[in-house]
Amino acid sequence: MSRIEYKVKKCIKIKGEKYVRLYSSLDNIEFLITHNIINCTKHNIIFVHGLAGTSDIWHHLMHQCYKYYNVYALDLPWNGRNSIEYRNYQFFFEWFANIINSLNLDSEKTYIVAHSFGATMTLSSYIVNNINISKLILCAPTWKNEDGSHIDWVEYKEFITNFELSLYEYIKLTNKNIKDDIIDIMLDKVLQESSPRHTLSFIDCLFNLPDIPESEKMQIQTLVLYGEKDEVVSTLHSKYLCKVLPNSSLISFPESGHYLMLDDVSNFNDKIIKYLEYE
Numbered sequence: 719m720s721r722i723e724y725k726v727k728k729c730i731k732i733k734g735e736k737y738v739r740l741y742s743s744l745d746n747i748e749f750l751i752t753h754n755i756i757n758c759t760k761h762n763i764i765f766v767h768g769l770a771g772t773s774d775i776w777h778h779l780m781h782q783c784y785k786y787y788n789v790y791a792l793d794l795p796w797n798g799r800n801s802i803e804y805r806n807y808q809f810f811f812e813w814f815a816n817i818i819n820s821l822n823l824d825s826e827k828t829y830i831v832a833h834s835f836g837a838t839m840t841l842s843s844y845i846v847n848n849i850n851i852s853k854l855i856l857c858a859p860t861w862k863n864e865d866g867s868h869i870d871w872v873e874y875k876e877f878i879t880n881f882e883l884s885l886y887e888y889i890k891l892t893n894k895n896i897k898d899d900i901i902d903i904m905l906d907k908v909l910q911e912s913s914p915r916h917t918l919s920f921i922d923c924l925f926n927l928p929d930i931p932e933s934e935k936m937q938i939q940t941l942v943l944y945g946e947k948d949e950v951v952s953t954l955h956s957k958y959l960c961k962v963l964p965n966s967s968l969i970s971f972p973e974s975g976h977y978l979m980l981d982d983v984s985n986f987n988d989k990i991i992k993y994l995e996y997e
Contacts, residue, residue, distance in 0.1 A: 722820040724751070733781045737789075744813060747802055750793040751821075754784055761827045763994070764818060764851075765791040768834025768858075769920065771977070775833060778983045779990060787994075790821060796835060796920050805919050807842075807926040814839050815847035825850035829994060833857040834951060834976065835920065838927070841959075844938070845928045854940040855990060858948055858976050861955040862927055930962045940966040941993050945974030945981060 727741040727750065740751045752773055763783055765776040773791035780789050794814075795802050805813070818830070828851045832840040837859035843849050930936060940963050944956040953970075960968040969989055974981035 722817065732777055735781065735784050744817060745809075747795050747813065749795060749817065752789075752791040752793070754780075754789040756785065756788070760786060760788075761829065761994070762788040762790065762821075762823045764821070764823075764828065764830045765789070766830060766832035766836035766840055767792070767794065768832075768836045769796055771833065775977060775979055776831070779831070779979060779987050782987050782991060783994075788823075792817070794836070796839075802919065807923040810839070810919065810923055811843045811846045815843040815849050818843070818849045818851070823850065826852050829853040829855065831855040831857070831990065832859075833979070835860055835924075839923065842923065842928055845931060845936075852938065853994070854938055855943070855993065856940065856956075856959065857943045857978060858945065858951050859942065859955055859959060860924060860951050861959050864954045864958050936963065937965050941969065941990075942966055943969045943971070943978060943986075943989065945971045945976060945978040947973065947975045948978075950976040 722742055722744050724740040724742045727739045730737050730739055730752070732752075736755045737752050738755060740753060742749060742751070750773075765773060765780065767773055767775055773793045776791050780791060783789055794817075830840050830849075830851050830853070832855070834857070837856035838861060840849070840854065841856060841859065841861070844851065844854065940959075942956045942960045942963075944951075944953050946953060956968065956970075960966045971978050971982050971985065974986075979986050
């Protein structure tokens with residue numbers, strides 16, 4: 719794969735705090751990274767969104783982390799905002815790992831907080847391509863079925879339906895006063911602009927998830943979180959992961975749905991910060 723070079727796209731403010739937005743492209747696929755201007759000597763946090771979201775879902779947590787961590791919030795192509803040509807799962811596992819490793823962060827001081835499909839890609843790339851991190855926080859991850867089997871093509875329709883539901887929930891939570899008919903229009907527009915080849919790339923990733931290595935080879939500290947009212951991803955995925963990941967713990971949020979970081983902001987942030995601070 720190509721060498722990654724970053725260019726400053728613009729400086730922005732999020733919740734009154736200064737960030738720089740970096741633009742780059744790897745193998746003709748564009749992405750953005752939002753980074754706080756403070757140079758913290760403590761630890762680094764990389765935020766990864768899912769299929770329907772953007773880095774906006776992390777703004778509340780980024781605000782709490784701003785003064786204490788080097789923050790890197792990624793905006794990646796799998797949210798359907800920009801269509802890309804078909805690439806297989808091996809390509810995307812490596813592509814994602816190369817982006818993370820291109821930041822040249824101290825692996826002992828670097829954590830990833832990832833949501834839904836972003837959590838899927840993070841864990842897959844960690845297993846297959848050796849991402850340099852020391853803690854994983856997986857929020858509402860999409861993974862294998864409870865019996866360890868992969869999802870199959872029979873579940874393709876359900877996957878697409880759930881993608882629409884996730885996108886609807888995301889728009890609703892980030893635009894509190896918007897009417898349902900306007901959300902329907904926005905939803906249709908995004909789905910129309912997402913090419914079939916783009917969708918198939920990420921379905922291929924879900925159909926080819928790696929096996930979890932044996933315990934002694936998979937000692938990374940992992941926190942798995944899910945909302946008990948999640949109608950997008952089965953909560954069984956989170957429970958299965960916690961069962962097979964040897965150094966993991968599980969937290970559920972009884973009143974939260976798929977976007978637990980937006981449903982129960984204060985409680986969610988407290989749980990994450992507490993876990994990050996625990997050595």
